Amino acid sequence: MKKVVFTLLVALLPVLASAAKGPEWLDRINTDQADTRSLQRGAQVYFNNCMGCHGLEYARYNRVAKDLEIPEDIFQEYLMSTDQRIGDLMTIAMSRQDGTRFFGVAPPDLTLIARVRGTDWLYTYLRGFYADETRPYGVNNVVYPDVGMPHAMVDAQGLCAEPPKPVAGVRIDPLTGDRISEGGCERYLTEGQLSKVEFDQSMFDLVNFLEYMGEPIKLERQRLGWFVMAFLTVFLAFSWLLYRELWKDVK
Ligand code: HEC
Incomplete structure (x- = not known):
């Protein structure tokens, strides 16, 4: 356990140094x-x-x-x-x-x-x-x-x-x-x-x-992001409908 803590500390050293x-x-x-x-x-x-x-x-x-x-x-x-x-x-x-x-x-x-x-x-x-x-x-x-x-x-x-x-x-x-x-x-x-x-x-x-x-490409990337979110939302609606349909008979 001690070894692990020590290794972690050493790994963190460069981060601390650059922060300083x-x-x-x-x-x-x-x-x-x-x-x-x-x-x-x-x-x-x-x-x-x-x-x-x-x-x-x-x-x-x-x-x-x-x-x-x-x-x-x-x-x-x-x-x-x-x-x-x-x-x-x-x-x-x-x-x-x-x-x-x-x-x-x-x-x-x-x-x-x-x-x-x-x-x-x-x-x-x-x-x-x-x-x-x-x-x-x-x-x-x-x-x-x-x-x-x-x-x-x-x-x-x-x-x-x-x-x-x-x-x-x-x-x-x-x-x-x-x-x-x-x-x-x-x-x-x-x-x-x-x-x-x-x-x-x-x-x-x-x-x-x-x-x-x-x-x-930043602006383009952000614009595309909205399309992707919109697509996923529509997709979610359809997959939920499908889920309901498939499980109707099982439940
Ligand atoms: C006459 C030459 C010269 C001009 C003109 C000049 N620079 Fe520099 N610049 C340098 C040199 C030489 C360094 C390296 C300095 C160092 O590392 O000590 C530097 C370093 C930099 C750095 C730091 C880079 C780093 O190491 O992170 C930035 C940012 C920078 N310049 C931006 C600019 C911008 C913006 C302009 C225009 C407004 C500009 N410079 C005009 C010569 C110039």
């Missing part, structure tokens, strides 16, 4: 895969800001264009570089070796990142950069300490002077009617182009898009 390493808090979001406008905006942010370093090499451009209802010619003109074709996989020009040489760690492919990290983690990570002189790119991250990625969205967000705090909520300014987000970054070293609420929305869209990337 995780961040202390995450800002929570409810992504919405049915919001095509949000997915389109997210794709735009991704292709303009992330694609230089991170590929989405397990998916093709034309699939994204179709799912997100973006006409192929517009997609090609605004979201793709000229040397790629609409049927191509979404790879990047930078090789892993070069990536490692430039950054110390090669920027990983992000097709499945939402499945690995979860959407709350991504949302907090993307809004979690802050100034840190001791780091090679001058920034650190609240959920990924000593991260090797530069702050790709610094023009939009601005550079936060200290580690952002958990978001406490959004309130409406009674004088201007503006939405003000409480918590998050409270002091900036450089101003960004977007307000805090706008930047949060933009990162929500980006995470929404990354979740779509990790499971493009």
Whole structure:
């Protein structure tokens, strides 16, 4: 018995260890895969800001264009570089070796990142950069300490002077009617182009898009689920009728 308990404890150790390493808090979001406008905006942010370093090499451009209802010619003109074709996989020009040489760690492919990290983690990570002189790119991250990625969205967000705090909520300014987000970054070293609420929305869209990337079939799967449930319900009714018919004479 003792042996069994011991074995179980040892088997649990890695779980406990990884639980201990995780961040202390995450800002929570409810992504919405049915919001095509949000997915389109997210794709735009991704292709303009992330694609230089991170590929989405397990998916093709034309699939994204179709799912997100973006006409192929517009997609090609605004979201793709000229040397790629609409049927191509979404790879990047930078090789892993070069990536490692430039950054110390090669920027990983992000097709499945939402499945690995979860959407709350991504949302907090993307809004979690802050100034840190001791780091090679001058920034650190609240959920990924000593991260090797530069702050790709610094023009939009601005550079936060200290580690952002958990978001406490959004309130409406009674004088201007503006939405003000409480918590998050409270002091900036450089101003960004977007307000805090706008930047949060933009990162929500980006995470929404990354979740779509990790499971493009999600909406379809959920829609099919209803058909399956409906079928099973009808089937149940018929099988119950049959059951009654067959047992009528026995009972
Ligand atoms: C200049 C290159 C560069 C750009 C641009 C860039 N990244 Fe990164 N990113 C990196 C590198 C390098 C790493 C690896 C960091 C590490 O592991 O320490 C990384 C890591 C990440 C990770 C963490 C992956 C993990 O290990 O879980 C995520 C998520 C991520 N990037 C998302 C993005 C998004 C979204 C954008 C666009 C807004 C973006 N990155 C733009 C270079 C870049």
